[in-house]
Amino acid sequence: MLELDPRDELLCLRAAEPVAECSGMVLPAIAQASIFRKETMEELHRDLARENAASVYSRGTNPTVRVLERTLAELERGEVCKCFASGMGAIGATLFGLLKAGDHVLFVNDIYGPTLELARRLEDFGVSHDQVFTADIDAIGAALRNETRMVFMESPGSTLFQRIDVRAIAKLAREHGALSVIDNTVATPLLQKPIELGVDLAIHSCTKYIGGHSDAVGGALIGSAELIERVFYNAYMLMGAIMQPLEAFLFLRGLMTLPTRIRRHHEDALSLARYLDSRSDVARVFHPQLGGAGQADADGWRGHSGLFSFELAEGGFARAVAVANRLRLFGKAVSWGGAESLVLTGHKSDPMGKGGEGPRIPAGLLRLSIGFEGAHALIEDLDQALAL
Ligand SMILES: Cc1ncc(COP(=O)(O)O)c(C=O)c1O
Structure with missing residues (x-):
């Protein structure tokens, strides 16, 4: 039988347990609210200054979505997770939030088609890219440019499902001063832990296995608090591809199985x-x-x-x-x-x-x-x- 980390099995099953305000419920309440009232103006001002962590307005943080984010961060062994309206929402915010004109992105392996389409669109904004289809680390290294700021990979890759050396590529990117990003959707957080291998950011289309029932669309980005905060303020809050609380509930339910x-x-x-x-x-x-x-x-x-x-x-x-x-x-x-x-x-x-x-x-x-x-x-x- 496929061996999974026993810690992950408990994490998935008890994904929603730490929600004090819903104690006893197996899953959290669906916090169907766009705004959250505060007792005083001072409290509102304080929370507005940390909208990535406090519930002020659901385009920023929502309590049900936050339960899912905590669980996915833990499953991926990352510090923080931000959930999105779709996998492409997460990919789009990552590229827009962390890159600027003059930067170059290296895509390694087969990559989900719309991710590459988005990269082509980014050319109009001065962000260039290349793609390599090799597992050979020297060949990947040779494709890096001075201006490469991100190495974006899939392993197993879309369509042909080849694996590449995630650990070696993360190291290569780090030594080059570039961020490493992986779309980990095919492997799920159970079968591959890219952050433990040194990758900076892991992305999921929750639409697939995390949801598991073809009834919800969503995405997730996991990484260090510093990187997720940058994406939150540079792209997530501004582009608005947010996960809705009902979807977060469905993904938590999906995680249990x-x-x-x-x-x-x-x-x-x-x-x-x-x-x-x-x-x-x-x-x-x-x-x-x-x-x-x-x-x-x-x-x-x-x-x-x-x-x-x-x-x-x-x-x-x-x-x-x-x-x-x-x-x-x-x-x-x-x-x-x-x-x-x-x-x-x-x-x-x-x-x-x-x-x-x-x-x-x-x-x-x-x-x-x-x-x-x-x-x-x-x-x-x-x-x-x-x-x-
Ligand atoms: C590997 C991979 N990444 C990302 C996505 C995009 O996810 P979504 O459809 O949730 O935007 C998909 C969707 O098919 C995918 O297969």
């Missing part, structure tokens, strides 16, 4: 990946645990979650679409991380295609998000769809 769900996603996805790998009509399976990669390795990586992709040996894009259409148990939808299995193929205007920038992404690629229908039933479904 995250370890159990991740074990199941992990196990069933690995079974399916092995099955697909054994088929002669499948050219390659992109799952970071195939090919003998160990469980807990030097980076403390505990294994993969439930998202992976595979390439058909023949037929390219047209056959990939036909196979996806024949699947009965896999919903045709974007996003991932819920209880239901999903399939996605590339498309001209699709997030999966753009992230990998052209020829790196094979035309006959199908991405699967493995839910809870059962590995046996899902294999049967793939069997009939691939018989086409």
